Amino acid sequence: MLTFVTGNKNKLAEVQAILGDVQQLDVEVHEIQELDPHAIIKHKLDEARHHSKAELIVEDTSLYCDGLKGLPGPFIKWFLKLLGPAGLAKLVIGTGNTRATAKSIVGYSSPSGEIEFFEGRITGTIVEPRGPDKFGWDPIFMPEGFCQTFAEMPQDQKNKISMRRQALDKLKTHLRSR
């Protein structure tokens, strides 16, 4: 069975909703400092491989702000932890360039350790927080073509267009085509 390496129950539920029968592997895997999420995911898959012989998946979401020359990128977790969504929005708005790209990459490792990547991305703008502050940077990201932030949208609308959904759909297509 497909095994999702994560400690995050929300992400697990989202992945199960899209891919069906997926089990969780909640083990400590290190997140290395790299700008390229592929390297971060590969390292996690390699570490998780010590714990399971199953088909493994790892997901990583990055937020690239043009005004910050691509930061926070894969370091988004720490920006949110220290600045909060409002502080991050203030910083980005202060640069005069609020354009941002959210990228989700899913790494899939076959039992023999071969790794493939599936990517989804969505562009938008960083705005002052709007909507419930429940999940990460959702309140400050307004996808292009919409006038609501991710946090303001109904969950099913966000899930239809999200970068994570796109990446998981690509993985799903790949798995079915085998």
Next chain:
Amino acid sequence: MLTFVTGNKNKLAEVQAILGDVQQLDVEVHEIQELDPHAIIKHKLDEARHHSKAELIVEDTSLYCDGLKGLPGPFIKWFLKLLGPAGLAKLVIGTGNTRATAKSIVGYSSPSGEIEFFEGRITGTIVEPRGPDKFGWDPIFMPEGFCQTFAEMPQDQKNKISMRRQALDKLKTHLRSR
């Protein structure tokens, strides 16, 4: 012999100047994503331990900007890579709070794997770049009580007061007291 895990020749020379006979171990060790440099250093020492049975040291320098709530901290390398010293200074100055603390932590691992930490720190302010752009954030950091940036100071003056010097002096005292 004391073995310094680093790929950086400049840091090696500085450590040798202070600690005397030190050899280099230039192996790939992963830098994990953590706010606490102790965790980053411990992970590096644990990985390096697979390559050497010697007494090992690892050094990590972080830059904490009050205006950015402690960022970039241990992620300074990526801020410099993406924003450059001038871009980082602009970002910090834009927050209205330019106070910053530079912290160097040296981790020492005995051959049996016991780890001890030695810390040096210096406070100062972030300013627009001044002096030669040779080393990291030196052109934008002006230590408290001085009117020159690290980059403008003669090298020996910087080395007398630097956070790295303080940490290495503490390690030296510790090694001599054994």
